[in-house]
Amino acid sequence: MAFNSLTYLAFLVAVAVLYWLLPARMRRALVIVASVAFYASWNVMFLWMPLCVAAVVFVCGKSIQANAVAGKRWLWAGIGSLLALLVVFKYSSFVIANLGHVGLTLKGASFSTVSALAFPVGISFYTFEAIAYLVDVRQGRVKMPGFVDLCLFFFFWPNILSGPIVRARELMPQLKLDKTFEPRFVFEGADRIVWGLVQKNVIANVLGIWVDRGFEASPGVALSTVDGWFLAIAFGMQIYFDFAGYTNLAIGTARLIGVTLPENFRQPYHAASPADFWNRWHMTLSRWIRDYLFFPINAKWKGAPLPLYVSLIAVMALVGVWHGAGWGFVLWGAMHGVYLAAYRMYENLQGGSGGAKDSGISSAVWRIVTLVAVIVAWVPFRAPSVAKAGAILGAMFTRMTWRAEYGALFYAVTLLVALFCAIEPLLTRALVELDDEFAGSGLSMFRVVVRPVAYLFGLTLFLLFDQSYSQFIYSQF
Amino acid sequence: MLPDSETIRNAARAAASELTGRSIKDNQKLVSSGLIDSLAVLKLISLLEKKLNIAIPPETLQPEDFDDVALIVETVERVGQAEK
Numbered sequence: 224m225a226f227n228s229l230t231y232l233a234f235l236v237a238v239a240v241l242y243w244l245l246p247a248r249m250r251r252a253l254v255i256v257a258s259v260a261f262y263a264s265w266n267v268m269f270l271w272m273p274l275c276v277a278a279v280v281f282v283c284g285k286s287i288q289a290n291a292v293a294g295k296r297w298l299w300a301g302i303g304s305l306l307a308l309l310v311v312f313k314y315s316s317f318v319i320a321n322l323g324h325v326g327l328t329l330k331g332a333s334f335s336t337v338s339a340l341a342f343p344v345g346i347s348f349y350t351f352e353a354i355a356y357l358v359d360v361r362q363g364r365v366k367m368p369g370f371v372d373l374c375l376f377f378f379f380w381p382n383i384l385s386g387p388i389v390r391a392r393e394l395m396p397q398l399k400l401d402k403t404f405e406p407r408f409v410f411e412g413a414d415r416i417v418w419g420l421v422q423k424n425v426i427a428n429v430l431g432i433w434v435d436r437g438f439e440a441s442p443g444v445a446l447s448t449v450d451g452w453f454l455a456i457a458f459g460m461q462i463y464f465d466f467a468g469y470t471n472l473a474i475g476t477a478r479l480i481g482v483t484l485p486e487n488f489r490q491p492y493h494a495a496s497p498a499d500f501w502n503r504w505h506m507t508l509s510r511w512i513r514d515y516l517f518f519p520i521n522a523k524w525k526g527a528p529l530p531l532y533v534s535l536i537a538v539m540a541l542v543g544v545w546h547g548a549g550w551g552f553v554l555w556g557a558m559h560g561v562y563l564a565a566y567r568m569y570e571n572l573q574g575g576s577g578g579a580k581d582s583g584i585s586s587a588v589w590r591i592v593t594l595v596a597v598i599v600a601w602v603p604f605r606a607p608s609v610a611k612a613g614a615i616l617g618a619m620f621t622r623m624t625w626r627a628e629y630g631a632l633f634y635a636v637t638l639l640v641a642l643f644c645a646i647e648p649l650l651t652r653a654l655v656e657l658d659d660e661f662a663g664s665g666l667s668m669f670r671v672v673v674r675p676v677a678y679l680f681g682l683t684l685f686l687l688f689d690q691s692y693s694q695f696i697y698s699q700f
Numbered sequence: 701m702l703p704d705s706e707t708i709r710n711a712a713r714a715a716a717s718e719l720t721g722r723s724i725k726d727n728q729k730l731v732s733s734g735l736i737d738s739l740a741v742l743k744l745i746s747l748l749e750k751k752l753n754i755a756i757p758p759e760t761l762q763p764e765d766f767d768d769v770a771l772i773v774e775t776v777e778r779v780g781q782a783e784k
Contacts, residue, residue, distance in 0.1 A: 362760045502734055513738050514762045522758030526742035567739070 224264035225694065226384075226472040227423045227685070234261070235416075239479040243404045250400040251375060254480070258380035262345075265384075269343035272308070273377045276353045277370065279304045280377075284360045284367040294361055301357045309350045312343055317548030345383045347545055347700050351511050352377065356391050358515055365391045372398065381477040385469055385697040387487045388507040394482075402481040410674060415475030417681035422468030423695065424688040426640055430461040433633045438605050438615070447626040451618035452598075453637055458605045459598045460640045462696055463491065466505070469695045485510075490651075492597070492644050496589045497562035500597055512542060528571055535567065536560030546604075546700045551612055555604040562596050702780050703752050705773055712772040715747035726769040738763045748776060755781045 224231045238257045242250055263270050283301030287294040310318075356376075359365045368376075375398050382389060437446070437454040446454070470487040477484045487506050494500035501509045517538055524530040536557055543556020566589075599616070606612035618624070627634065643650075702708075709726075716724040719740050730736045736744065741763045745756050757779060765775040 362762075498737060502737075514764075518738050518741070518761075518763055519759065521739070521742060522745075522761070525746060526739050531739070 224261060226469060226476075227420055227689075227695075229689075235476060235479065239412075242480050247401045250480075251398070254380075254398075254400060255371075255375055255378065258375070258378040258383065261380040262378060262383055265344045272312070272343040272346060273349055273383065274374065275308065276305065276349055277373045277377045279308075280353050280356050281367070281370050281373050283357055287357065287360050288367050298357055298361045302354055305350050305353050305357075309346060312346055314544075314548045345385065348386045348388055349377050349383060351388050351508075351545075352390075355388075355511060355515055359391055365395065368395065379477075381473045381482070382484055385466075385473070385695060385700065386505075386507055387470060387473065387485050388511050389485060393485060397482045400480070400482075405481070408478055408481050412475045412477075412479035413678055414674070415471040415478060417678050417685075419468040419471030419475060420685040421681050422464040422471065424685050427461045427465035427468060427696075428688060429636065430457050430464075430640065433629060433637075434458045434461050434605070437629075438611065439607060445622075445624075446615060446618040447624040447628065448618055448622070449625055449627050450629060451615050453629070453634060454615065455598050455602050455619065456641060457633070457637045459492070459601045460637065460644065462601065462605075463488075463644070464640070465696045469697060490644075490647050492594055493648060494590070494593050494597075495586060497559065497566045497593050497596065500593055501559075501563070508542070508545075512538060516541075528568075531567060532564040535563045539563065543604075550609050551603040551606055554609065554612070555600050558596075558600040558603070562593075562600075701782050702754060702777065705777065708748075708752060708773045708776050708780075709769060711748055711751040712769045712776075715744050715751060716769065716772075718747060719744055724769065728769075729767055731763045731767045741766050744772075748772070752776070752780070753783050755783060757781065 224234060234257075238253065242253055245253060259270065262273065279301055283297045283304075286297040287301075290297070356365070360367055367373075372395070376391065376395060377383070379394070379398070434454060434457050437450065438458070440446075467488045474484045474486070485507050489503040489506065491500055491504035494503050517534065520534045520538070521531055537560070539560030540553050540557040542559070543552040543554070546552045546556075599619070602615050602619075603609065603612040606615060703711075713724055713726070716730060716736075720730075720735055724730070728735070731738075731741065742758075744766055745758060745761075748754070749756055754776070756776065760779060761775065764771075766772050
């Protein structure tokens with residue numbers, strides 16, 4: 224049941240209506256049933272996976288809490304078990320294939336002949352939530368709840384598929400689900416849901432048709448420089464609107480039942496530096512990496528330059544691996560690691576504080592360099608192989624040819640979407656001011672008339688652009 | 701023995717101001733507002749250690765433990781160790 228399907232919208236309306244009709248004491252049961260049904264709709268065979276993750280966190284978390292001395296061992300046992308599950312179900316075929324490539328065999332059979340294991344959706348996301356849970360228990364930030372509460376946390380359907388990656392201390396208190404109904408929950412939820420549907424079906428999917436054609440073309444088809452750059456930009460736009468669309472649907476879904484999930488995007492292509500990009504792109508993953516990986520590693524060396532640069536590249540390569548089992552993801556992550564290390568080197572040379580902001584020309588230069596660097600890094604992320612990524616990057620940087628092989632519509636739509644991204648902060652501010660103005664003047668016209676018309680328009684677009692090509696990119700991670 | 705709360709508060713204000721180059725109010729968010737990042741938090745910890753002559757073991761800390769002056773005081777009182 225994909226978020227951008229009529230089946231899901233019917234499911235959502237039914238659950239939300241029932242949720243507010245039921246007495247508060249019965250809502251948790253409804254949300255558990257709805258969450259399990261939602262996850263089962265993807266693959267009923269994997270229902271045990273979030274349950275198993277909850278069980279690991281429950282057993283290890285209780286032991287960490289009960290015994291401070293043995294707590295460290297239980298923490299590592301828990302993290303090890305969670306990572307083992309992730310590796311087996313997400314990376315085994317990648318490891319096996321690579322061992323096969325170097326000619327290793329197991330009991331006489333080539334590793335490459337071993338079939339790939341199926342993949343439980345959302346495993347990367349809820350595994351990270353589970354690790355964070357255990358660390359937070361060890362650090363005394365959260366108390367262990369009962370097993371049912373823990374299951375509700377890990378199965379919670381609005382964010383189980385692809386995040387946002389939540390921390391126990393921000394979601395657990397809300398899962399009492401005892402709020403009184405307020406009309407703003409409906410407006411705030413519907414705003415995000417309708418906009419998410421438009422972002423996914425109208426913008427991301429349309430760009431995706433051209434992007435797929437370009438990236439999946441046979442290696443013999445040489446791209447021109449113009450087409451290489453347009454393809455990279457088009458994919459940069461597609462993945463942003465795809466993932467931001469998914470996130471809006473997740474946040475909007477939770478909002479309909481009065482729950483607030485953390486934001487994941489803040490106009491990432493307006494980043495002032497590579498470090499700022501990661502404060503704006505997939506913010507809940509960045510926060511996780513910062514709190515549970517990057518900060519503890521660098522705290523040991525007090526932020527000394529060499530360990531900092533090495534850890535930036537290594538951690539970002541791991542972020543790439545987290546996205547998927549493939550060398551293109553590793554390359555994408557390592558490229559971002561190099562960008563971040565280069566920026567930190569520049570900051571050190573400038574005597575920067577790690578918090579100081581540039582101004583003037585260097586600020587403008589960093590903005591442009593960041594945007595170009597991010598777009599370039601999307602090539603290995605999307606390309607079906609490293610060889611194909613190399614061919615596209617070659618077309619972009621080394622073999623200068625100016626043919627335009629696509630129809631005019633591709634270039635026009637890509638430029639239009641890029642322009643929309645450029646003015647997105649202005650549009651967002653204008654909408655917020657408009658809403659505040661109507662709310663402040665006591666007029667409810669914006670909420671009662673303008674919003675429903677906008678919803679109708681958005682839903683019409685969603686239906687007009689509805690197609691089988693509808694999987695969210697991040698649901699594969 | 702650790703310094704008293706007021707001394708820690710003054711040191712926190714001074715360290716945060718030194719890092720950001722502006723005067724910092726007690727309720728001003730430092731990390732969640734993007735005013736300082738995780739690397740700057742490590743520098744903040746070093747500055748606090750020097751100013752207060754204490755050790756702050758970072759193993760059990762997260763950047764948001766330093767999100768405002770009050771949190772910094774609470775964190776230092778929780779994990780800070782007086783230098784011998």
